[in-house]
Amino acid sequence: MIEFEGVSFVHPTGVKALDGVTLKVGGGETVAVVGENGAGKTTLVKHVTGLLKPSKGRVLVDGVATTATTTAELSRKVGVAFQNPDHQLFSESVEAEMAFALRNFGFSEELVERRVAWGLELFGLTEYRASSPLVLSGGEKKRLTLACILAWDPQVVILDEPTVGQDALQKERLAETIRMLTSTGKTILVVSHDIEFLWPIQPRVVVMKSGKVVGDGRAAEVMAQKGLLESARVAQPQLVSFHGALRSRPTSPFVDPAEARRWIAGERR
Amino acid sequence: MMWLSSGFLFRSGKSFYHRIDPRVKLLCSILMFVCAIIARFVYEIAIVVAFVLGVAAAAKALRRVGRTVAFTSLFSVLIFGLNFFVTRDLESSVLYAARFVGIVVSTSLFFVTTSPDELEQVMKTFRLPRDIVFAFVTAVRFVPVLMLDAMQIMDAQKSRGLEMQKGNVLRRIRSMVPVLVPLVVTSVVRSGELAEAMESRAYGAVPRPTSLVQYRARAADKVVAVAALLLFALTAYSFYVVLPPLGL
Ligand SMILES: Nc1ncnc2c1ncn2[C@@H]1O[C@H](COP(=O)(O)OP(=O)(O)O)[C@@H](O)[C@H]1O
Numbered sequence A: 001m002i003e004f005e006g007v008s009f010v011h012p013t014g015v016k017a018l019d020g021v022t023l024k025v026g027g028g029e030t031v032a033v034v035g036e037n038g039a040g041k042t043t044l045v046k047h048v049t050g051l052l053k054p055s056k057g058r059v060l061v062d063g064v065a066t067t068a069t070t071t072a073e074l075s076r077k078v079g080v081a082f083q084n085p086d087h088q089l090f091s092e093s094v095e096a097e098m099a100f101a102l103r104n105f106g107f108s109e110e111l112v113e114r115r116v117a118w119g120l121e122l123f124g125l126t127e128y129r130a131s132s133p134l135v136l137s138g139g140e141k142k143r144l145t146l147a148c149i150l151a152w153d154p155q156v157v158i159l160d161e162p163t164v165g166q167d168a169l170q171k172e173r174l175a176e177t178i179r180m181l182t183s184t185g186k187t188i189l190v191v192s193h194d195i196e197f198l199w200p201i202q203p204r205v206v207v208m209k210s211g212k213v214v215g216d217g218r219a220a221e222v223m224a225q226k227g228l229l230e231s232a233r234v235a236q237p238q239l240v241s242f243h244g245a246l247r248s249r250p251t252s253p254f255v256d257p258a259e260a261r262r263w264i265a266g267e268r269r
Numbered sequence B: 001m002m003w004l005s006s007g008f009l010f011r012s013g014k015s016f017y018h019r020i021d022p023r024v025k026l027l028c029s030i031l032m033f034v035c036a037i038i039a040r041f042v043y044e045i046a047i048v049v050a051f052v053l054g055v056a057a058a059a060k061a062l063r064r065v066g067r068t069v070a071f072t073s074l075f076s077v078l079i080f081g082l083n084f085f086v087t088r089d090l091e092s093s094v095l096y097a098a099r100f101v102g103i104v105v106s107t108s109l110f111f112v113t114t115s116p117d118e119l120e121q122v123m124k125t126f127r128l129p130r131d132i133v134f135a136f137v138t139a140v141r142f143v144p145v146l147m148l149d150a151m152q153i154m155d156a157q158k159s160r161g162l163e164m165q166k167g168n169v170l171r172r173i174r175s176m177v178p179v180l181v182p183l184v185v186t187s188v189v190r191s192g193e194l195a196e197a198m199e200s201r202a203y204g205a206v207p208r209p210t211s212l213v214q215y216r217a218r219a220a221d222k223v224v225a226v227a228a229l230l231l232f233a234l235t236a237y238s239f240y241v242v243l244p245p246l247g248l
């Protein structure tokens, strides 16, 4: 679905934000991109929608090079929710904000109506339907931007730091939404520092450092490599550390606290 | 957009010209500015512009200042067109357009080589009210931030299917709304937050706060200032007495 072939990118300021990235994400995969601030994660994301074009190498989305098409066209397939919600909200109402992209893509008004209602419900925003998006709280704005993206049902969903400013309940709901999207066959890219949020989703994990991909594999594999995580300044999930500290332990780390609790109860008996 | 407007943005550098006292740099730019105004013929303005670009090159800022020329050439053409339309006088129309380039280039040289901090010091030496100085300097300092915001907003909206390159003029203007609204809103919100943050860091607590940097003109600065004045006198003299009146 998404292919990076030896992609390098140098910002106009001379910063080399991507350095020979080769990465293949298949349709229906859920991939988490982790790495310290400035590792190049957002730059990577911008290459998928063609907002940035590689200085070297190629990026293919659904077999088409991003250089051969426009962002507006690509975004029909790839929905990106960027880090800062204040950078996109502009409409008079929450509803109109959600409808903006749908109308850009020429959806029928009846379909717009239906998709908007669905998105508002999914993200618990129905009560704000007629309010201005600018008066929402930080977390609500963030959820609205996610709803805006999911509303047009893109094949690929990219979330850049989606958990910033969200409380525990909303994070849990977001994780639930990601699982739901995975089950409907979407390709998902989640950029996040929030390891505890990512861990229960059990995605494929791509570790970035100084514009390079330095680790790539199943969550359990990557998160077990302490040296790799330390060098990329990524924290190890607490459940993985806990698992590592046990004298007798199951073969794979616990995915969520409930699983750990069950195992401990079993050991006691 | 970013490319064009950066012609007036400060870019840090270590050249001799960068290190001159900002007040002297202001003097130099004003003198070049005045030269461009008093010049009576196009070729005289060309000499002034060439000189300014020469100084810019010495300050390793030729590309930035050069961008200004590119940016303002549009306005120059407009000035020429309007003048010619009204007066039907080719020579004076070209002169006005060229004069505009001269004015812009000399101003740009000052802003490109003077940091916002230096600007603040310069304004303080003129004893302008502190709030005004602060507002002006902060505005200058936030221009790059604003441009970065604009880029990010455009990225976000393009990712929602906003076409900015296609369509007729009306459509393109309409497509600016989703960019301008967040830009204005974030700026207003930011300025409010900045004000709060500054007041909680005691802005305005005393009428005359102390200053970390005290500018004192060094000998080199004085030499440059005197040289600039002499050169200016010489130029003015040549313009009016020595150089022949060469029209187009
Ligand atoms: N518009 C830009 N202009 C210049 N440099 C940039 C720009 N955007 C990002 N960078 C630089 O590129 C590098 C990677 O940035 P980014 O992809 O945003 O990192 P991350 O999202 O992993 O924190 C950083 O060093 C950053 O300073």
Ligand SMILES: [Mg+2]
Pocket (backbone or CB within 6 Å): A041, A042, A043, A083
């Ligand atoms: Mg980022």
